[in-house]
Amino acid sequence: MVKNNKNIVVLGAGESGVGAALLSQHKGYGVFVSDFGKIKENFKAELIENNINYEEEQHTESTILNADLIVKSPGIADTVSIVKKALSLKIPVISEIEFAGRFTKAKTICITGSNGKTTTAFLTHHILSNANVNVGLAGNIGKSFARQVIKDEKDVYVLELSSFQLDGMYDFKADIAILLNITPDHLDRYEYDMQKYVDSKFRICQHLTKADWFIYNADDPIIMAEVAKRNIVANKAPFSIKTTENVAGYINNNNQLIINLKPELIMSIHDLALKGKHNAQNSLAAGIASKVLEIRNETVRESLQDFKNVEHRLEFVGKVNGIEFINDSKATNVNSTWYALESMENPVVWIVGGIDKGNDYDSLIPLVKEKVKAIICLGEENDKILEAFTGVVDTIVEAKSAYQAVTYGYELAKADQTVLLSPACASFDLFESYEDRGRQFKKAVRSL
Structure with a gap:
């Protein structure tokens, strides 16, 4: 202190x-x-x-x-x-989370991962709010943890934590730690050493005791390899959409989401507000955390059904003459965009580009072949995108503003098709932030 x-x-x-x-x-x-x-x-x-x-x-x-x-x-x-x-x-140089954590005795649910952490944090907060838990939401979103701790009126804080925040945390510990996935991201901050990035994410487990919980994705090979190497004494609650064995939550062959912490929760995945495989994982993680806190099944089920996704994350903007426009500006890496494309059900006109963070687009090629009919590059430097997808998609055009990109999208898409802004890149070449990029996109759609 x-x-x-x-x-x-x-x-x-x-x-x-x-x-x-x-x-x-x-x-x-x-x-x-x-x-x-x-x-x-x-x-x-x-x-x-x-x-x-x-x-x-x-x-x-x-x-x-x-x-x-x-x-x-x-x-x-x-x-x-x-x-x-x-x-x-x-x-001593510490993070704001580490500093704020010294001034509260509230329980913390700490969520990290390369992708999905914002959605999972909002979803967990939504469930707990609906259960009348006195809960705050902080970390990488909203009002800072330190600002909220000044009054410290909350019993539980849901904290979305980036690897950068975790790097500056030494004595801080979670009561419930959630690790969603680990894929290459921000490697420029980790000397392009993937293990250093992995170690950063696993700081979410530091100081966990036998009374605490570690909720993690059993479908992620990097996570599973690390769990096998580490001595994590907390209660483990892995989740999976691929297996039903030795996990606390899963999706079965009947498309049911099941969390087997007593009393067992069962619901159809078709009733989930959030669609797509990655969102099934996010729903499992948030549901398990809520069950650990003994939230009633009815509240968890209803909350998973009526949740509205966060701004700039697969956000439905509107339909114009049958063409759907979706704002996924928060997708600043390839993996986030992979998840977005994976969840699309209609043919896609894809808006991509910005400041490249060392992206390798190869993993997107099968999905792009299957789902994308045209690409709009929205960035100052588009050479890598053009190189990756020329010959994969017939139509590729370049835009220098959100308005121009939306206009191209409207011209290239037909009724019952989707114009998807999912850039896979940072925004700072043409925009102030991913929020600014998303808002300009939405403004342009509304001007059609």
Whole structure:
């Protein structure tokens, strides 16, 4: 625990950083916020209103390296110069989640994975809310954990955790840890060493006790290989859509979702609000977590049936002259896009592109052959996409704005076909963020 009046420096002034600064101030610590970029006006106003010292577009080393503790925003890599200097001086550098976790005794359900964690977090929160559990939702989504812990009125927090957040967590532990899948992503932050990325994801299991639960995907070969190597003492609850053996939840041959924690829950997968194989896995994970907390079967079943998916994740935007438009802007890697294409039932005009994160598109080729009739590249540099899919799809065009991409989509698609924005890339070449990309897409669809 940090002693009163110690110097805390917060690096990064987004939602995570400002939340950590507010919590620091609330606990009576000296706090200084430093952002190497420009601070957004709403966050700057909050810092000023609360008399919190800050700087932007610079890092003043003499102030930062005088810290007793540094709370680092997840977007800042450990390789950044100021972080390396702090670590060399033995100044602890932790994540906002680690910091906030020191000030709550609430139960935590911690969810990570390369894909599906946002949906699973929202779905778990939805079930618990419907069961009248006093529950908060934080981590990689919504209001920061630190901001919520200031009042700390919740009994349970559902936390979506990225590998970057997990990297800065040392003493923190989950009560229920959920690991959905592991596929190559963000490898530029892990020296292109897949094992380092895997180890990062498995930090979700750190400090688990025999009283805790580890819920994980038994269909994921990387996860299963790691579980076999590690001594995880928590109660294990694997789930599968491929086998019914030795798992806590599964899909059987009759298309029923079954969770065999007593009392056993059985429901048809056709009743699930979320469609597609990957969403069956997300539903199993959220359902098992809810059953661990002894939520009634009726509430779990009803919640899995009436859930509305999150913005920018396979979000239905509308139909125009029989053409369906779907916003999956949050799909910033190949695996997320694979899941999106896998769940499509109609022929697809696919909008793809942006900043490539070292993508290998080979895994998409069978699905693209089967489902995609045209491709619209939405990015500054489309060479890799053109190289991967020329000859696989007859029609490939390039667009430089969401409006142009939607217009092409409307021209290329026919009634009972789908225009799918699922970029498989980051957004920062043409847009501020994946949210900005998704909102511009939706605005363009509504202007048709």
